[in-house]
Amino acid sequence: MSPPPTPPTTPQDVYERERLAHVHPETWRNPTPAERYQLVIVGAGPAGLAAAELAAALGARVALIERHLLGGTCLNNGCVPSKTLIRTARLYADMRDARRYGAQAPADIPVDFAAAMERVRRIRSHLGGGDSVRKLAAAGVDVFFGNMQFTGADTLTVNDEKLCFDKAIIATGARPHIPDIAGLREAGCLTNANVFNLTELPRRLLVIGGGPLGCELAQAFSRLGAQVTIVQDKPLFLEREERDAAQMLSDAFARDGIEVRLNTRVTAVRVVNGEKLIDMVSDDYHSTIAVDVILTGVGRLPNVEGLNLEAAGVSLTHAGGITVDDHLRTANPRIFAAGDVCLQQQYTATATASAHIAVRNALFGGRQRLSDLIVPWCTYTDPEIAHVGLYVREANRQGIPVKTFTIPLHEIDRAVTDSEQGGFVKIHVRERSDEILGATIVALHAGSMINEITLAMVAGIGLRTLSRVVHAYPTQGEAIRCAADAWNRTRLTPRIRARLRRWLSR
Amino acid sequence: MLADEALLDRLQRAAFGYFEHNINPRNGLVADTSRDNSPVSIAVVGFALSAYPVAVERGWMARDEALRRSLAALRFFRDSDQSGSPTATGYRGFYYHFLDIHSGARVWQSELSMIDTALLIAGALTAAMYFSADSADETELRALADFLYRRIDWRWSQDDGETIRQGWKPECGFLHYGWEGYSEAIVLYVLAMGSPSHPISGDCYRAWTATYQWENLYDHDYLYAGPLFVHHFSHAWLDLRGIRDRFMREKRADYFENSRRAVLIQREYAWRNPHEFDGYDENGWGLSACDGPSDEQLGLANEPRRLFGYAARGVPYGPDDGTLSPSAVLSSLPFAPDLALAAVRNLLLRYPEMLNDDRLASSVNPSLRGADGKAWVSAGHYGLDQGIVLMMIENHRSGLPWKLMRGCSYLRDGLRVAGFRGGWLLASAPGGAH
Numbered sequence: 001m002s003p004p005p006t007p008p009t010t011p012q013d014v015y016e017r018e019r020l021a022h023v024h025p026e027t028w029r030n031p032t033p034a035e036r037y038q039l040v041i042v043g044a045g046p047a048g049l050a051a052a053e054l055a056a057a058l059g060a061r062v063a064l065i066e067r068h069l070l071g072g073t074c075l076n077n078g079c080v081p082s083k084t085l086i087r088t089a090r091l092y093a094d095m096r097d098a099r100r101y102g103a104q105a106p107a108d109i110p111v112d113f114a115a116a117m118e119r120v121r122r123i124r125s126h127l128g129g130g131d132s133v134r135k136l137a138a139a140g141v142d143v144f145f146g147n148m149q150f151t152g153a154d155t156l157t158v159n160d161e162k163l164c165f166d167k168a169i170i171a172t173g174a175r176p177h178i179p180d181i182a183g184l185r186e187a188g189c190l191t192n193a194n195v196f197n198l199t200e201l202p203r204r205l206l207v208i209g210g211g212p213l214g215c216e217l218a219q220a221f222s223r224l225g226a227q228v229t230i231v232q233d234k235p236l237f238l239e240r241e242e243r244d245a246a247q248m249l250s251d252a253f254a255r256d257g258i259e260v261r262l263n264t265r266v267t268a269v270r271v272v273n274g275e276k277l278i279d280m281v282s283d284d285y286h287s288t289i290a291v292d293v294i295l296t297g298v299g300r301l302p303n304v305e306g307l308n309l310e311a312a313g314v315s316l317t318h319a320g321g322i323t324v325d326d327h328l329r330t331a332n333p334r335i336f337a338a339g340d341v342c343l344q345q346q347y348t349a350t351a352t353a354s355a356h357i358a359v360r361n362a363l364f365g366g367r368q369r370l371s372d373l374i375v376p377w378c379t380y381t382d383p384e385i386a387h388v389g390l391y392v393r394e395a396n397r398q399g400i401p402v403k404t405f406t407i408p409l410h411e412i413d414r415a416v417t418d419s420e421q422g423g424f425v426k427i428h429v430r431e432r433s434d435e436i437l438g439a440t441i442v443a444l445h446a447g448s449m450i451n452e453i454t455l456a457m458v459a460g461i462g463l464r465t466l467s468r469v470v471h472a473y474p475t476q477g478e479a480i481r482c483a484a485d486a487w488n489r490t491r492l493t494p495r496i497r498a499r500l501r502r503w504l505s506r
Numbered sequence: 507m508l509a510d511e512a513l514l515d516r517l518q519r520a521a522f523g524y525f526e527h528n529i530n531p532r533n534g535l536v537a538d539t540s541r542d543n544s545p546v547s548i549a550v551v552g553f554a555l556s557a558y559p560v561a562v563e564r565g566w567m568a569r570d571e572a573l574r575r576s577l578a579a580l581r582f583f584r585d586s587d588q589s590g591s592p593t594a595t596g597y598r599g600f601y602y603h604f605l606d607i608h609s610g611a612r613v614w615q616s617e618l619s620m621i622d623t624a625l626l627i628a629g630a631l632t633a634a635m636y637f638s639a640d641s642a643d644e645t646e647l648r649a650l651a652d653f654l655y656r657r658i659d660w661r662w663s664q665d666d667g668e669t670i671r672q673g674w675k676p677e678c679g680f681l682h683y684g685w686e687g688y689s690e691a692i693v694l695y696v697l698a699m700g701s702p703s704h705p706i707s708g709d710c711y712r713a714w715t716a717t718y719q720w721e722n723l724y725d726h727d728y729l730y731a732g733p734l735f736v737h738h739f740s741h742a743w744l745d746l747r748g749i750r751d752r753f754m755r756e757k758r759a760d761y762f763e764n765s766r767r768a769v770l771i772q773r774e775y776a777w778r779n780p781h782e783f784d785g786y787d788e789n790g791w792g793l794s795a796c797d798g799p800s801d802e803q804l805g806l807a808n809e810p811r812r813l814f815g816y817a818a819r820g821v822p823y824g825p826d827d828g829t830l831s832p833s834a835v836l837s838s839l840p841f842a843p844d845l846a847l848a849a850v851r852n853l854l855l856r857y858p859e860m861l862n863d864d865r866l867a868s869s870v871n872p873s874l875r876g877a878d879g880k881a882w883v884s885a886g887h888y889g890l891d892q893g894i895v896l897m898m899i900e901n902h903r904s905g906l907p908w909k910l911m912r913g914c915s916y917l918r919d920g921l922r923v924a925g926f927r928g929g930w931l932l933a934s935a936p937g938g939a940h
Contacts, residue, residue: 235683242719243686244823251825255812263682284615284677393686396716401756404721404730408822410780421780424823426721431756486722 045072047339389438534579553893555629700920732820748929785872
């Protein structure tokens, strides 16, 4: 059997050198450890960086330990590169779709994939400067690069150097899970960890997994010109999201020319004459397709190996993540955890927010709870699908009477002027009240629109108040006010209407 | 212009003609569509069984002929191959969705269908309620319907899950399609809960209704489902006026009122016509499961729309390719008689080509015009369309199907287990004669 093909590595260009200078400079020398740190943070992804910055700002003596690169998945091979690539992909889609906007489509639209990827590296490098080692050091954080192991309840080593701590936060994140499919490892596959290293567009791409990552990249690569097939073993994409949202995404994929295979499992991968042959089954329908590159996006594994957690008395869940309570405390009361290594919701915003809770609880004995967080999330497909709070099925299961105010975007002038009517705002309220329980938005910029609902939920503002908020016209955000107006109109019961009529005709 | 009653009579009589002309009299099986080589749809057989009593009462078919056809179908299912093999007719009391009209064997590698079996058995029970004489044939018919109903292993269809699965195939076991949200399945759940032999529990119904979404859309509160037929099918047999399950009690509505609101929302959507299709307005609506123009149009160059074949079109999120289902409009008659009649008359006036032998085509797409300027019309007829039209016109005119099924103790028991209370259920004692 031939060894698996080597995954692509990052081109060593000026942007890559600049990025490494920010996030792991070759010349970096670890500082001499302080006698004791008030807080040691393990892992410098979004959670670790947020924790370090907050703790340093609060005046704590802080050490931050990173094995590889500052910035973690988000900056290096997650949100930042994917959103950068998605923007280029959308531009190509708009060019091809120019007639929809009454514009002339260019006769020929050649895709410069290498240029798109160079832009990804440039922007990633630029944003890497925001959390550079030097900035952290200037803020008073002792940054250590190297392999770390716990050696006791309040001690650890970094490259054999001993550090003592009062409190620690583990924020080592998670890595892509490669599904156990016969022949997949031998054939080789990409994950988010290396897909952004590509410099040539694959002609035929198979995406395994219909979660946020798989959906975003399937659409992006399709729009950049690859022939994309996406395989999902569930009836719809984004299984947590509500059915209408997921259905809209399926429809959008069909318009983009993506071959959608729902309810389908990949059973085996074979390499024949240099081609990757993918065997699939959907109930009783067996089929095989040929592709050039396989990308997997089917879940993530927490990074807990090599940390010697047993020595610190930190325990793991069945799923392999770090066990924490609602205050983010591990089984060792000195040690907390934050971000993907311990959370089900693996989003940058959740990681950052959980890090802030962990710092306050660790340094000040705070009692802040993870469950009090209201965290929105968004899948950055076109259209975007954003959600915050409860889903209707969750409310139903909890016995909370729920009613949804639905505004299709074809009701919103700005969506119509922009030819972006395919979407909606759904706001779920507690029945017979204006209390917002949650919301789902499907729109081109749903991720931005959901923030207004999140603000309302955090501030305890209901639809009654939102209906009084004048929204700029014409904006797609008006859909939120329209939902609030619809709520207001439901207060006009026939009895109140009759009373009003009587009063007006006095 | 025909008076309303005369128009309805003509359309209903023509709908019944479908069942007269597309049946294999030897086994009572009825074709899915009037097109050549159409297989049998078991749901259409259920509609046929429900249609015969209407036809007898309206003088369109002699009682003994209706009885003969009903018996032929029920005897066929009794004697059918229940081994669950790939060429059998059924398994565990359920039946494959599509069957060969001559042999009754499974075709198209179709699935063992829970909802279609429910529609078939609802028809069998309708026949059993109607043919109530003491004659040998009618006694046999009632025994057959009872046997077929009791044979269905509803519990098995849960596959140890919370709700009923949508289908099963011998090649791969249960299918994995999601079946969340309000759908036409109330009649399926009620039948499954009313079973004296293999009943599912009320928890199963509650687990299904936990996926419901109560929405305010275009200023109407309703239990959301996009395609119009979802708001009709269970109502063909179940009189859901004034009786409420827990969900509807909480919402201070009932399923009948809900279907009325669904009509208002369909009408409102078509009036707003977000995709700017021809023929959509306050009297041009009806987005539902129906045939569509895709097969005929795929080869056209520069076709800007995305067209669908047979698909469940819905409001407000589509799919919407400009195709309307006139039978879905007509089937709205019990819920919103004036609106449905106005729309049907309007569609007939604008697109007379959608009426063939006085029967409604499955669908019409006014945005797609042929060289003769006529709207695209689906070829032939679909049994499901004719069945639901016939039943809903009858429920509007005389309420006969509802009256028959209110007397069916299995359905009453099923409704009670589902938590339905009030209305006509109050007046009928639990259990009692079937």
